[in-house]
Amino acid sequence: MTPLLSFDDNVAVITLNRPESLNALSFAIMSALNELLSEVERSEARGLIITGAGSKAFSAGADIGELRHRTMREQRESTQYGQAVFRRLEQLRQPSLALINGYAFGGGLELAMACTFRLAHKEAKMGLPEIKLGLIPGYGGTQRLPRLVGQGRALDMILSGRTVSAVEAEQIGLVNGLVEDASILSAKTYLGPILEYSQVALNLARSAVARAFDKSLSEGQAIETDLSTLAFQSRDSEEGMMAFLEKRKAVFKDV
Numbered sequence: 001m002t003p004l005l006s007f008d009d010n011v012a013v014i015t016l017n018r019p020e021s022l023n024a025l026s027f028a029i030m031s032a033l034n035e036l037l038s039e040v041e042r043s044e045a046r047g048l049i050i051t052g053a054g055s056k057a058f059s060a061g062a063d064i065g066e067l068r069h070r071t072m073r074e075q076r077e078s079t080q081y082g083q084a085v086f087r088r089l090e091q092l093r094q095p096s097l098a099l100i101n102g103y104a105f106g107g108g109l110e111l112a113m114a115c116t117f118r119l120a121h122k123e124a125k126m127g128l129p130e131i132k133l134g135l136i137p138g139y140g141g142t143q144r145l146p147r148l149v150g151q152g153r154a155l156d157m158i159l160s161g162r163t164v165s166a167v168e169a170e171q172i173g174l175v176n177g178l179v180e181d182a183s184i185l186s187a188k189t190y191l192g193p194i195l196e197y198s199q200v201a202l203n204l205a206r207s208a209v210a211r212a213f214d215k216s217l218s219e220g221q222a223i224e225t226d227l228s229t230l231a232f233q234s235r236d237s238e239e240g241m242m243a244f245l246e247k248r249k250a251v252f253k254d255v
Contacts (some may be wrong), residue, residue, distance in 0.1 A: 001018055003016050003032050003141055004017050004053075005036045007043070008049075010045060011052075011195070012043055012048045012049075012094070013048075013184060014033070014040070014048065014111070015053050016053060016075075019052070019053045019054030019057070020121075022052075022054075022056060022102075023053060023057050023058065023108070024059065025111070026063040026066060027059060027078060030081065034085045037092060039063070041093065041094075042165070045196070047097070047195045048092065048097070048115075049097050049098075049099055049188070050096065050099065050112075050115060051098070052102060053185070054102070056102045057101075057102040057103040058098065058101055059103075059104060059108025060103050060108055061106025061107040061108045061129075062106055062107070063104045083138075086110060086114035086140050087114070095191065095202060097115055097116065097187050097191050098255075099182055100120055100175065100182070101124065101182035101221070101223045102118065102121065102123075103123050103124070103165075104124065104125070106128050106129060106130055106137065107142075110139040110140050110144070112126075113148060116206065117191070118176055119167040119176075119182075120175045120182075121182035122166050122167070123255055124165075125163050126163070126166070126169050127161065127162060127163040127164055128141050128145065128161065129161040130158075132160065133159040136158070143159065148173055153200055154235070155192040197236075197252060198236035198240070198252040199237060200234045200255065201237070201240075202229050204227045207227060208223060208227045211223050235253060236250075236252045236254065236255060240252070
């Protein structure tokens with residue numbers, strides 16, 4: 001079954017909807033996910049939550065049955081497509097949160113890592129087990145995991161293919177927090193305060209942080225200078241500073 005898109009107040013919710021297959025990411029689901037991201041982009045939603053149907057899995061990863069007997073060209077093209085979909089999620093104008101309600105393995109964890117934030121149920125399990133199949137992660141796992149947890153921990157997880165508990169995931173910075181109840185309410189509670197801020201400032205800040213990993217410190221600071229100057233020119237910055245001086249809550253207009 002294809003992923004579902006719904007809206008809860010000012011938040012879009014995408015639910016991976018193959019609980020009988022632990023929400024495995026078939027090629028058809030990747031295409032449907034890409035279409036839903038277009039709908040989210042065009043919507044009035046200020047944030048996005050992605051989760052999995054059922055109580056067992058966020059997503060157990062790729063649909064292994066689809067991977068066999070593929071040509072090198074087919075594999076290369078599908079890998080590039082998957083990377084493009086997850087890159088689009090990462091660069092979505094709305095901040096996103098992966099609500100990891102169970103297993104998140106392989107492509108499922110790569111999907112979660114492409115989100116701005118990650119919350120995990122306290123009993124969730126995560127990992128990149130591709131090495132056990134004679135493969136390596138292909139949807140950005142080898143690139144995003146080191147940026148989140150550091151090179152040493154990333155190599156440990158990728159080369160061993162081991163499963164990481166939710167507690168360890170929080171300790172190493174793979175997830176931002178743990179929840180007792182992996183509900184949309186829990187995710188909205190986490191995202192809520194962030195979504196009240198100016199989307200102009202949020203997007204400039206996200207861009208500055210993302211580019212920190214591709215540049216030297218001096219180059220990154222030059223980018224920070226440019227983006228900080230852009231933020232200062234927004235109407236929201238004037239509103240934020242005036243609200244501070246007037247000791248009231250700012251009302252941002254995203255301009």
